[in-house]
Amino acid sequence: MKKYSILHKILFFINSVFAALLLLSYALPFISPKTIPILSVLSLFVPLLMIVNGCFFVYWLIKLHKNILVSLLVLVIGWFTTSPLIKFSNKEVILNNDLKVMSYNVRLFNHYRHEEEITTEQKIYEFINNEDPDVIAIQEFYNSELLDIRLPHKYIKTKSDKDKFGLAIYSKHPIVNTGSLNFEHSANNTIFADIAVNTDTIRVYNVHLESLKINPKKENFGEKNSERLLKRLENGFVKQVDQVELILQHEYAWKNKKIICGDFNNTAYSWAYKQLADDKKDAFIECGIGLGKSFRYIYPVRIDFMLTDTEATINQFKTYSDIEFSDHYPIMTRLHW
Incomplete structure (x- = not known):
C-alpha cells in the first residue's frame, strides 16, 4: 500500500x-x-x-x-x-454556387526530394486537378518546368526575379488585382488576389508566416541543440508579430468579402492566430471533424487555416489526411455569400 x-x-x-x-x-x-x-x-x-x-x-x-x-x-x-482540439460532428452541405477554396503547402513540389517517391511532384498536380478547386492558395511554391495546375488564372510571386520559390494563387475565375506584402528579412511572405466571382469581388490572402523550421526527423533535442532550437523558435515568433500586424493593417483597408488562408506556422492557441481570426469564421470550427491535423508531426498540430469574414456561409471543410506528398496536408472548404 x-x-x-x-x-x-x-x-x-x-x-x-x-x-x-x-x-x-x-x-x-x-x-x-x-x-x-x-x-x-x-x-x-x-x-x-x-x-x-x-x-x-x-x-x-x-x-x-x-x-x-x-x-x-x-x-x-x-x-x-479556447479553440477545440477535436470536432465530433461536422456540417456538410454541397451547393452548386459554392466556392471551393483549397490551401496547400506543397513543400516545393518535392524539389529537394524530401519524399523518396520521384513522382511526388506529378502526383501533387494530379491531386489538385482531380479535386478541382475554384481557387487554390499554394505555399512553398516552386516554379517548376513540369508545372501542371489546370486553372486558367494565376498570380505567382517569388522572392526575387531570379528565384523560383514563393507563393501562388490559382483561380477558375478572373483575377482583377494582385499584390504582395513583401515581408522584410524573411524567406516567407503573404500575397493577395482579388477574384471576380459573378458580380462579387473576393479578396484571397495567401499567408505564410515565419517558418519555425521544426523537423522531428532531424531535430536533436540534446542540451546544446535544445537551446539553439528555443532561440530559433523565439526569433520566429517575434518575426510573426510584425508580419501579422502588416497583414491586419492591409486587410483593414479592404471592406469587401475576403478569405485568409495558408500556413500560419503556429497553432490555434497562439497570439498570431487570435489576431488573424478575430471577427472571422474558422472553417474547421464551423464544419470540420476530428483533430484537424494539418502538419505531419508526432502529435496533432493544426497550423493551416481557412478564415472568412462573418458574412460567409461555410458548408464544408476537409483535411486531406491521406495525402502525404508534403509535410502538410491540403485543406479545402466550400463556401458562399
Missing part, C-alpha cells in the same frame, strides 16, 4: 505540472510574443498538453480518485475558452 501511495503522489505531481502548463497556455493568445518570447513556444505544445491531461483524467476516472478534478477542471475551462 505504501508503494501504491507513493506512485499516486508522483503521478499527481506530474498531473499538476501538466495541468498548470495547460492553464497557463490559455493566456497565450492575449500575450504578444514580443512581451515574453519564450512563453510563446508553449503554444506549440497545447494539443499535447490537452492529450496528456485527457489521459490523466481517464486514469483517475478508472481509479475513482478525487485527483480527477485537477485535469477535469482545466479541460472544462479550455472547452469554453
Whole structure:
C-alpha cells in the first residue's frame, strides 16, 4: 500500500505540472510574443498538453480518485475558452454556387526530394486537378518546368526575379488585382488576389508566416541543440508579430468579402492566430471533424487555416489526411455569400 501511495503522489505531481502548463497556455493568445518570447513556444505544445491531461483524467476516472478534478477542471475551462482540439460532428452541405477554396503547402513540389517517391511532384498536380478547386492558395511554391495546375488564372510571386520559390494563387475565375506584402528579412511572405466571382469581388490572402523550421526527423533535442532550437523558435515568433500586424493593417483597408488562408506556422492557441481570426469564421470550427491535423508531426498540430469574414456561409471543410506528398496536408472548404 505504501508503494501504491507513493506512485499516486508522483503521478499527481506530474498531473499538476501538466495541468498548470495547460492553464497557463490559455493566456497565450492575449500575450504578444514580443512581451515574453519564450512563453510563446508553449503554444506549440497545447494539443499535447490537452492529450496528456485527457489521459490523466481517464486514469483517475478508472481509479475513482478525487485527483480527477485537477485535469477535469482545466479541460472544462479550455472547452469554453479556447479553440477545440477535436470536432465530433461536422456540417456538410454541397451547393452548386459554392466556392471551393483549397490551401496547400506543397513543400516545393518535392524539389529537394524530401519524399523518396520521384513522382511526388506529378502526383501533387494530379491531386489538385482531380479535386478541382475554384481557387487554390499554394505555399512553398516552386516554379517548376513540369508545372501542371489546370486553372486558367494565376498570380505567382517569388522572392526575387531570379528565384523560383514563393507563393501562388490559382483561380477558375478572373483575377482583377494582385499584390504582395513583401515581408522584410524573411524567406516567407503573404500575397493577395482579388477574384471576380459573378458580380462579387473576393479578396484571397495567401499567408505564410515565419517558418519555425521544426523537423522531428532531424531535430536533436540534446542540451546544446535544445537551446539553439528555443532561440530559433523565439526569433520566429517575434518575426510573426510584425508580419501579422502588416497583414491586419492591409486587410483593414479592404471592406469587401475576403478569405485568409495558408500556413500560419503556429497553432490555434497562439497570439498570431487570435489576431488573424478575430471577427472571422474558422472553417474547421464551423464544419470540420476530428483533430484537424494539418502538419505531419508526432502529435496533432493544426497550423493551416481557412478564415472568412462573418458574412460567409461555410458548408464544408476537409483535411486531406491521406495525402502525404508534403509535410502538410491540403485543406479545402466550400463556401458562399
